[in-house]
Amino acid sequence: MSGFDRIGRFLPRGIIREVSRFLDMAGMVGEAEGALGTIAFLSVAFGLILFLISVFATDYLLLFSQPFAGAGEIAADIVGGLIMFIVIEIVAVIAVSMIFYAYLIVQIDARKRELEAVLPDFLQLSAANVRAGLPIEQALWRAATPEFGILSKEVQNAMKRTFSGESIADSLTYLSGRFNSKYLQRTASVLKFGIASGGEIGEILERTASDLRKMQIMYKEASSSMVMYVIFITFAALIGAPFLFAVSYKLIATLGAVWAHIPTGQNFQSFGLISFSPPQISAEDFKVFIVVATIITSLFASFILAVIRSGSARDGLTLLPFFLIAGLGFLFLFISIVNSLLSNLFI
DSSP states (O other): OHHHHHTTTOOOOHHHHHHHHHHHHHHHHOOHHHHHHHHHHHHHHHHHHHHHHHHHHHHHHHHHHHHGGGGHHOOOOOOOHHHHHHHHHHHHHHHHHHHHHHHHHEEEEEEHHHHHHHHHHHHHHHHHHTTTTTOHHHHHHHHHGGGTTHHHHHHHHHHHHHHTTTOOOHHHHHHHHSSOOOOHHHHHHHHHOOOOHTOOHHHHHHHHHHHHHHHHEEEEEHHHTTTTHHHHHHHHHIHHHHHHHHHHHHHHHHHEEEEEEEOOOOOOEEETTEEOOOOOSHHHHHHHHHHHHHHHHHHHHHHHHHHHOOOGGGGGHHHHHHHHHHHHHHHHHHHHHHHHTTTSSSS
């Protein structure tokens, strides 16, 4: 047993079982205790690095030690440093856990898509084997040919359990638990019911394959009918919003510069019924705002497009890095272009 496994065993059993289920659906080999122990170690190490950077390279320690200034400088620094370390460690644990969870979700959805793309053909071949006179476990074993990819490997592993003495129902339950696919789970449930009731397995497999293929065609047609929504959302998130933010940033910077050049001794703050005042926020503050707004816009756009394309918001995790990089890239590109085109405006 490794040190990471020992660390993971201290966590609640409910968390361990849930992580184990996610690891199975992601097709990852390893114990949940080891994965959780690794996360805990990385979280502590990452938090410690951030804490050292915060102490020696920033002034954040003063922010945490200031409320305890009455206890003395040394005591305030110790208590403030301890509180800051705890806060940073909590943030590190949350950040590392979210990254690990996102990675698992991406792997799970990738396996799901690969499975569902070949599942109807696999069931059709299995039905042909059953009609040829093979028992269901042999039919599934013979249908697990290499062209079906990960489905073939998982079916072979499940049928090996049957050949070792496990019931076919338990093997099908194990197989359905290896993927986060409602199609496979429903297919396994129908097969188990058909086997228990003595139904025509070949007919069940053929009808299930036909229904799955029809549902996939319907999803593709629905997705293709919303191409204009995809184009509009992509353009608005990556081009439209960053361009408007860049123009607004230049306007605020220009107004701030113009107001700074107005002589303070002269009264130019009103003209008839119109009064003038300097911008209430600085250009740098607005720049921070538009960066955060672009990140939020990219986040929501990626998840909305994922729902339109596949019906699952979790697929947005695969689009999110592209949207973040493209959105921020276009934002700074437009800022640079607007600044170069209007560099001599009132300044």
